[in-house]
Amino acid sequence: MELVSKTIKKHNFFAGPAILPASVLEAAKEAVKDFSGMGLSILEISHRSKEFVAVMDEAFNSTRELLNLSDDYEVLFLTGGASSQFFMSAMNLLPQDGKVGYVNTGTWSTKAIKEAKQFGTVEEIASSKDKNFSYIPKGYNIDEKLAYLHLTSNNTISGTQMHEWPDTKVPFVCDMSSDIFSRPLDIDRYGMIYAGAQKNLGPAGTTLVIIRKDMLGKVKRQIPTMLDYNTHISKASSFNTPPVYPIYVCMLTMRWLKANGGVAGMEVKNKEKAAILYNEIDRNSLFKGAAATEDRSLMNVTFVMNNTDLEDSFMTACTEAGCLGVKGHRSVGGFRASIYNAMPKESVQVLVDVMKDFESKKG
Numbered sequence: 001m002e003l004v005s006k007t008i009k010k011h012n013f014f015a016g017p018a019i020l021p022a023s024v025l026e027a028a029k030e031a032v033k034d035f036s037g038m039g040l041s042i043l044e045i046s047h048r049s050k051e052f053v054a055v056m057d058e059a060f061n062s063t064r065e066l067l068n069l070s071d072d073y074e075v076l077f078l079t080g081g082a083s084s085q086f087f088m089s090a091m092n093l094l095p096q097d098g099k100v101g102y103v104n105t106g107t108w109s110t111k112a113i114k115e116a117k118q119f120g121t122v123e124e125i126a127s128s129k130d131k132n133f134s135y136i137p138k139g140y141n142i143d144e145k146l147a148y149l150h151l152t153s154n155n156t157i158s159g160t161q162m163h164e165w166p167d168t169k170v171p172f173v174c175d176m177s178s179d180i181f182s183r184p185l186d187i188d189r190y191g192m193i194y195a196g197a198q199k200n201l202g203p204a205g206t207t208l209v210i211i212r213k214d215m216l217g218k219v220k221r222q223i224p225t226m227l228d229y230n231t232h233i234s235k236a237s238s239f240n241t242p243p244v245y246p247i248y249v250c251m252l253t254m255r256w257l258k259a260n261g262g263v264a265g266m267e268v269k270n271k272e273k274a275a276i277l278y279n280e281i282d283r284n285s286l287f288k289g290a291a292a293t294e295d296r297s298l299m300n301v302t303f304v305m306n307n308t309d310l311e312d313s314f315m316t317a318c319t320e321a322g323c324l325g326v327k328g329h330r331s332v333g334g335f336r337a338s339i340y341n342a343m344p345k346e347s348v349q350v351l352v353d354v355m356k357d358f359e360s361k362k363g
């Protein structure tokens, strides 16, 4: 398996935009020079050319294949980031006289709730704000009359991830921006999934949206053409010019995913990588995990130092070892190592070695 780039020597732990497979970057570079033997760059061709339509088709088909989507689901590549889905999902799916439930597990959920409230009745049915979002709420009651239940599967900032799902027949609308394609899903439970590409799929600039058809057609409000999912469904995401290059790179990543065991293969590797890092956090006397143990994210590993005075010098040690992007989000402090699908195990090991070495010097 080709994972570690021979030219890029740094270890990329940034949270987003984030690491992409080396082979994807190589192919993406080629396409900027000469795309599909056209003698033109992918940056300067029509989105209606047969060469690019083939890219869109492959991106749609690969999404379907990777997540095992039936014809009940539509796949879209939109713009505006996951942040636009905070309001678009409610605008399209929350009936004026209906009610939806949101589980508040962090900064992103909080923003999603704020936007949804513009369109109807939003119940915040559970929250982990009381402990700075360091855990995933469980065991809350769900009114079966909710039009949907909004979840954030992975909380990029606090480093928590849902490992079990609430027991309900209410369809989930799920922000999977930072763990899309990282593990198999029980897809039937989802009415909608959305993910900004720049965490675990591709470059910034496109957002993957998956919608089950029965979720649509339930609202009566006027929706501007560009914000109506039906517009983009009817035109296969090419109602207007789609983000050609980001979609191309996502398509390449999905090709890589399929060649590397799909989402089941990713899950095995992601568990292995996360275990290497969490084991060291738990073993090392200088560090402790920031998230509740049972809710730890396999994608964003957050940890802090018992002695915060040592944080700056640990950051320096990371940088010197070529481990970049390890600084924690300001709302959590400490450190965050994002170890998405494309992160090689070898890079995780380098970070662990830095932690061990630091302990032997300062511990």
Ligand SMILES: *Cc1c(COP(=O)(O)O)cnc(C)c1O
Pocket: 016, 080, 081, 082, 083, 084, 108, 152, 154, 155, 156, 175, 176, 177, 178, 196, 197, 199
């Ligand atoms: C990054 C992130 C977002 C915001 O994505 P944008 O594409 O920048 O709008 C939303 N939700 C989650 C879980 C994220 O990690």
